[in-house]
Amino acid sequence: AQKITQTQPGMFVQEKEAVTLDCTYDTSDPSYGLFWYKQPSSGEMIFLIYQGSYDQQNATEGRYSLNFQKARKSANLVISASQLGDSAMYFCAMREGKGDNAGKSTFGDGTTLTVKP
Amino acid sequence: DADVTQTPRNRITKTGKRIMLECSQTKGHDRMYWYRQDPGLGLQLIYYSFDVKDINKGEISDGYSVSRQAQAKFSLSLESAIPNQTALYFCATSDHLRGVPNTGELFFGEGSRLTVL
Numbered sequence A: 001a002q003k004i005t006q007t008q009p010g011m012f013v014q015e016k017e018a019v020t021l022d023c024t025y026d027t028s029d030p031s032y033g034l035f036w037y038k039q040p041s042s043g044e045m046i047f048l049i050y051q052g053s054y055d056q057q058n059a060t061e062g063r064y065s066l067n068f069q070k071a072r073k074s075a076n077l078v079i080s081a082s083q084l085g086d087s088a089m090y091f092c093a094m095r096e097g098k099g100d101n102a103g104k105s106t107f108g109d110g111t112t113l114t115v116k117p
Numbered sequence B: 001d002a003d004v005t006q007t008p009r010n011r012i013t014k015t016g017k018r019i020m021l022e023c024s025q026t027k028g029h030d031r032m033y034w035y036r037q038d039p040g041l042g043l044q045l046i047y048y049s050f051d052v053k054d055i056n057k058g059e060i061s062d063g064y065s066v067s068r069q070a071q072a073k074f075s076l077s078l079e080s081a082i083p084n085q086t087a088l089y090f091c092a093t094s095d096h097l098r099g100v101p102n103t104g105e106l107f108f109g110e111g112s113r114l115t116v117l
Helices: none
Strands: A003-005 A010-014 A019-021 A024-026 A032-039 A046-052 A064-069 A074-079 A088-096 A105-107 A111-116 B004-007 B010-013 B019-025 B031-037 B043-051 B054-057 B064-070 B073-078 B087-094 B112-116
Touching (some): A010 A019, A032 A064, A046 A074, B031 B064
Parallel strands (some): A010 A111
Antiparallel strands (some): A032 A088, B019 B073
16 A cells, blocks of 8 residues: 655745755555645645656756655655745645556645745 | 536535535546545545546545546535534546556645534
8 A cells, every 4th residue: 555654744944945845655556656735724735746756857846846766765845945825734645557546646644834934 | 717616615514414515627537536634634535436437435435425427527425424524525636547648636626624513
């Protein structure tokens, strides 16, 4: 069974600084996808970034980058130049690619990020 | 208009009542999912459907049932609501992994907040 671990229940960062949110995963499937989603206090889920298990380079989307270390099974989210609007809950998720679990996503428990002015 | 629409957005009900949460999508995706989020926690998969004739249980299906009325519609029912089903419920869709580079990203509705008294 796949599992996602986010070990930081809460994080603080100063505005304009960078922050790293940790995520480790466990799967026996060689084909999988890793995602980060943002959930502001309003409750909606916003897709941020995706990394495929076979992608050679780390994914980047604007101020978001995913530090993918496959051998360590980690997929940390790096947010550069934090803004007040980045304050939210962040979820790491994994989608397995094959077999009976193909297409289903499993979520971690999330990290609440607070950006301080 | 939202691509994934959930109704109702908020509902307060009493123990023992039957509740239906509805989801419709205009994205043309085959796959639809119902997730539950308890306060401060991640999302847990209740049921999922990969096409109109396919229904599968997720991690926490007890006490829930679903109906996939059409490709665009996927409803979740609580046959006899209980207080520990108080949660935020999300419907989501994803595109089918057809072997082309699509990620399986989840597209979420805005959530249905259910309170069972």
